[in-house]
Amino acid sequence: MTNRILVSGGAGFLGSHLCERLLNEDHEVICFDNFGSGQLDNISGYKDHPKFTINDRDIRLSGSLPPVDRIYHLASRASPADFTDFPVDIALTNTQGTRRLLDHARACDARMVFASTSEVYGNPKVHPQPETYTGNVDIRGIRGCYDESKRFGETLTVAYQRNYDMDVRTIRIFNTYGPRMRPNDGRVVPTFVTQALRGEDLTIYGDGEQTRSFCYVDDLIEGLVSVMRAEDPEYDVYNIGKENELTINELAEEVLQLTDTDSNIIYKPLPEDDPNQRRPDVTRAKAELNWNPRVPLHDGLKQTIDYYKISHQIGD
Ligand code: NAD
Numbered sequence: 391m392t393n394r395i396l397v398s399g400g401a402g403f404l405g406s407h408l409c410e411r412l413l414n415e416d417h418e419v420i421c422f423d424n425f426g427s428g429q430l431d432n433i434s435g436y437k438d439h440p441k442f443t444i445n446d447r448d449i450r451l452s453g454s455l456p457p458v459d460r461i462y463h464l465a466s467r468a469s470p471a472d473f474t475d476f477p478v479d480i481a482l483t484n485t486q487g488t489r490r491l492l493d494h495a496r497a498c499d500a501r502m503v504f505a506s507t508s509e510v511y512g513n514p515k516v517h518p519q520p521e522t523y524t525g526n527v528d529i530r531g532i533r534g535c536y537d538e539s540k541r542f543g544e545t546l547t548v549a550y551q552r553n554y555d556m557d558v559r560t561i562r563i564f565n566t567y568g569p570r571m572r573p574n575d576g577r578v579v580p581t582f583v584t585q586a587l588r589g590e591d592l593t594i595y596g597d598g599e600q601t602r603s604f605c606y607v608d609d610l611i612e613g614l615v616s617v618m619r620a621e622d623p624e625y626d627v628y629n630i631g632k633e634n635e636l637t638i639n640e641l642a643e644e645v646l647q648l649t650d651t652d653s654n655i656i657y658k659p660l661p662e663d664d665p666n667q668r669r670p671d672v673t674r675a676k677a678e679l680n681w682n683p684r685v686p687l688h689d690g691l692k693q694t695i696d697y698y699k700i701s702h703q704i705g706d
């Protein structure tokens with residue numbers, strides 16, 4: 391069965407991969423994006439597809455939305471580098487914007503998936519993080535505009551479900567990387583890769599012993615689509631991410647090896663609020679959705695490096 395699907399944030403990194411995947415499955419895709427961190431280049435491969443529409447609009451603002459039967463709500467800046475410059479924009483997109491899409495889902499009787507984040511666990515005291523962990527977020531910290539608004543976005547989805555008997559699901563996305571992240575996005579993978587390709591020194595924040603677990607975009611999109619597709623799933627919230635935890639020092643070494651560069655490593659101060667460790671517990675998604683991430687870091691990084699070389703002519 392094909393669907394009429396609204397994607398918010400569809401010109402962003404994850405949103406553009408999602409739109410492409412849905413079009414390949416013959417769905418009609420109606421994308422809303424304010425191009426704050428989204429890029430036209432991301433959707434250039436299919437912007438003229440007969441089943442694709444792009445609307446340059448902020449999802450917080452009023453204005454009619456088309457009737458649909460599925461909604462993926464991905465709109466929100468996601469780079470910590472943006473948390474300092476756009477805190478109100480981010481906080482309201484995940485709350486006011488989420489409310490607007492929930493109201494629309496209710497009006498259309500549409501199924502909705504809300505893109506939440508591992509940041510709802512804050513600087514976690516439970517490791518790895520299962521969906522049942524309630525987290526350790528500093529609501530007044532520099533990341534609070536993002537972490538806490540995603541938490542409230544989740545609370546809103548649960549409130550709407552209870553009040554109006556709606557079908558709303560949440561995916562908590564852990565660090566994901568791949569082609570179409572802005573070269574100057576600020577997140578660690580595009581930063582290290584573009585620094586290495588330009589022969590600049592890689593900037594490690596803190597002592598580099600903090601950990602993350604990096605999921606390649608194709609695996610993430612498969613998880614996202616699986617969460618939407620599941621019929622009568624046992625749970626309404628799923629962690630999606632890769633379990634291959636590594637230190638930022640190890641990530642830098644891997645990038646240096648793959649890029650054959652003269653770059654060195656330099657250390658800079660650790661930003662406020664930066665979590666010490668992060669690794670998803672994805673037992674639930676594996677058991678319930680039959681989802682399994684497949685792309686090794688080595689292969690995903692190679693694809694990403696090629697993207698910056700070819701699409702952005704960095705390093706040649
Ligand atoms: P991104 O910045 O590339 O994409 C976000 C998109 O949303 C952009 O195209 C931006 O222009 C658009 N947008 C932002 N605010 C908007 C608004 N008010 N109205 C309309 N459009 C708006 O980021 P991404 O990495 O693709 O993240 C997509 C979603 O996934 C976000 O909700 C983010 O919180 C979540 N997420 C991503 C990651 C990751 O590792 N990539 C991790 C956790 C959660």
Ligand code: UDP
Nearest residue numbers: 470576577578579581593594595600638664
């Ligand atoms: N980081 C770094 N150098 C950079 C960018 C990020 O060392 O140029 C670190 C950052 O401090 C964090 C980790 O890499 O500990 C992941 O950062 P990112 O912004 O990608 O995502 P986060 O998981 O912090 O949201």
